[in-house]
Amino acid sequence: MSEEKQIRQYYRRIYLLTSQTGYIINHKNGKYLGAVKTIPEALYYRDLHSESTQEKIPKPSEIDLTTDNPYLQDGLKYPIPERLQKSSDYQPYTPQGSIYKKTKSSYVLYYSKTYLCSCRTYEQAYYVLGELRKHNWDKTKLPEILESYPEWYTNLMELYRYITLDKRASNNKRKYYFINIPREYLDKGKTLDRIQGYANIEDALFERDFLEQHEWDYDLLVEVINDLENPYYNMDLPPFPERKIRNIRKRNSHAKEIKRMQEIILEYPDIQQNHMAKKLGTSDMNIRNWLHKYGTDWLNFKKIIMAGEDPLEKLKLKRIIYQPDLSPSTPKNFKGYVHHHSQSEKYPYSIQYKKRSYGFYPNRELALKIVKDLIQCNWDHDQLQKIQRKHGYIAVQGSRNLIYKSYNNNYSVRKTLPDGKLGYYGCYPCHRLAEIVRDLLKKENWNKKRLPSIKELARYVYRFETEYYNNMFSGVRL
Structure with a gap:
C-alpha cells in the first residue's frame, strides 16, 4: 500500500468542521457520531466507536478521550493531510466587535468604540463583522468584503432552503419555524403543505435534510428519525436571514439525462438535437437549458463525448449567485407600487418598481396581492407569470400574442x-x-x-x- 493510501486510511472518517473549530467523526456506515476539538481525540474516538454495532453509541462528550489516548502519548504517525488543516487566515472567534440596530434597515458595526460601517440587514452585518475580524479590523478591506457578500448570502439561502420563519406564531420572546414541502410532492397524495412548530432552527434543518433524502415522506420521518443524531447542534450556525429569497431549492443537475444523451450520441454520432429530444421524450428547449446550466451547447457537448471524455467530469454545473435585497425599508409616507392610469378602461392599474413594469391589472386589490408576492421574491421578474397564475390572472395586452x-x-x-x-x-x-x-x-x-x-x-x-x-x-x- 502506498504512503498516500496509508495516510487516507489513517485519517479515515474524520472531517474538519466548516467553522474550523473542531473535527467530525462518522460511523463506517456514514452516520454522524459527534465532534471533538483536536485530531488525537478524533482518532481515538474513531477507533473506539466508528465500527461499533451497538444500538446506542456514547457521544464524545460522554467519555474521557485524553487519558490513555495513544495518539497523545505516542504522537501522530503521519502528517495531518491538507483537508484536515485549518486555513492559513483562520482566526479563532473572539467576542470583539459589536452590532447595534439603529433603525429597521440599518445595523451599525463598532470595534472598541470605533465605527466601522453600517449594513442594511442583520445577516449582512454578521457577515461583514466576521470578515473584518479575519482581517484584523482593517477597514480598507470593506469594498472587497462587500463585493463577496452575494456569494456568502447564496450559501445562507441554500442552508435555510425550504425553511421559513413563522411570523404569525412567533412573538418577541421566541421564534418558530416551519418547513415548506415542495409543490411537486404535494401532487403525490401528501396531505401537508408545511410542517410547523419548530422552536429550534437546528431541529428544522435536521428534519429538512431527512425529508429531502427520503422523498419528503413525513410518515417515515415520524417513525424513524432520531433527534439525538442531529449534527446542527454542534455547528456555529449563521443567523436566520431577515430578507430571504423564496423558492430556493436544490438544483436539478439532470445527470441522468446527460448520461443518457452520452449513450445515444456514442450509438448515433450524427444525431441532431431535435432527434435527441424525441428520443428522450422532451423538447429542444429543455435540452438547450440543461446544457446551458453547464455552460455549453449542443455542438460542444457532442465534441466532448466524441473525444471520449465524461461530460459530467469535463463540465461543471454553473452556480447561481443570488443577489440580496439591500434596498432601504419603505418610509411611512410611501404610497405603494400600484399606480392608476387612464390608458385602459379594462386594466387601469399598473405595478412599477425601479422604473420597471410588472403588468397591468383590472383592479387595485389584485395588483396589491401581486405586489405582496413580488416583494417576497425580491421583485424577480421571472416569477411574475407564476405569481399571476397563483391569483387566477392571465396577463393580456399583447403578452398572449405579442x-x-x-x-x-x-x-x-x-x-x-x-x-x-x-x-x-x-x-x-x-x-x-x-x-x-x-x-x-x-x-x-x-x-x-x-x-x-x-x-x-x-x-x-x-x-x-x-x-x-x-x-x-x-x-x-x-
Whole structure:
C-alpha cells in the first residue's frame, strides 16, 4: 500500500468542521457520531466507536478521550493531510466587535468604540463583522468584503432552503419555524403543505435534510428519525436571514439525462438535437437549458463525448449567485407600487418598481396581492407569470400574442425583454405575416440577430400559404 493510501486510511472518517473549530467523526456506515476539538481525540474516538454495532453509541462528550489516548502519548504517525488543516487566515472567534440596530434597515458595526460601517440587514452585518475580524479590523478591506457578500448570502439561502420563519406564531420572546414541502410532492397524495412548530432552527434543518433524502415522506420521518443524531447542534450556525429569497431549492443537475444523451450520441454520432429530444421524450428547449446550466451547447457537448471524455467530469454545473435585497425599508409616507392610469378602461392599474413594469391589472386589490408576492421574491421578474397564475390572472395586452396593431393598420411584433425594456421586432402589413415572424422568433429564443433571415423565411411561408389557399379554393364558394 502506498504512503498516500496509508495516510487516507489513517485519517479515515474524520472531517474538519466548516467553522474550523473542531473535527467530525462518522460511523463506517456514514452516520454522524459527534465532534471533538483536536485530531488525537478524533482518532481515538474513531477507533473506539466508528465500527461499533451497538444500538446506542456514547457521544464524545460522554467519555474521557485524553487519558490513555495513544495518539497523545505516542504522537501522530503521519502528517495531518491538507483537508484536515485549518486555513492559513483562520482566526479563532473572539467576542470583539459589536452590532447595534439603529433603525429597521440599518445595523451599525463598532470595534472598541470605533465605527466601522453600517449594513442594511442583520445577516449582512454578521457577515461583514466576521470578515473584518479575519482581517484584523482593517477597514480598507470593506469594498472587497462587500463585493463577496452575494456569494456568502447564496450559501445562507441554500442552508435555510425550504425553511421559513413563522411570523404569525412567533412573538418577541421566541421564534418558530416551519418547513415548506415542495409543490411537486404535494401532487403525490401528501396531505401537508408545511410542517410547523419548530422552536429550534437546528431541529428544522435536521428534519429538512431527512425529508429531502427520503422523498419528503413525513410518515417515515415520524417513525424513524432520531433527534439525538442531529449534527446542527454542534455547528456555529449563521443567523436566520431577515430578507430571504423564496423558492430556493436544490438544483436539478439532470445527470441522468446527460448520461443518457452520452449513450445515444456514442450509438448515433450524427444525431441532431431535435432527434435527441424525441428520443428522450422532451423538447429542444429543455435540452438547450440543461446544457446551458453547464455552460455549453449542443455542438460542444457532442465534441466532448466524441473525444471520449465524461461530460459530467469535463463540465461543471454553473452556480447561481443570488443577489440580496439591500434596498432601504419603505418610509411611512410611501404610497405603494400600484399606480392608476387612464390608458385602459379594462386594466387601469399598473405595478412599477425601479422604473420597471410588472403588468397591468383590472383592479387595485389584485395588483396589491401581486405586489405582496413580488416583494417576497425580491421583485424577480421571472416569477411574475407564476405569481399571476397563483391569483387566477392571465396577463393580456399583447403578452398572449405579442402582436400590436398600429394606427396605420400595420402589425408590429414586440416583447418585454428580461431587463424590462421593450424589444421591437419589425412592422408587417398583415396579421398573419406578423404571426409567422413571432412563431419563428420563439423557436430562435427571440434572438434579434436572426431577425433578417426570419423575415425572409416568414415571407416565403406566407406566400406559400397564400398561393396554396388560392389554388385550393379558386372558384369554390365558401
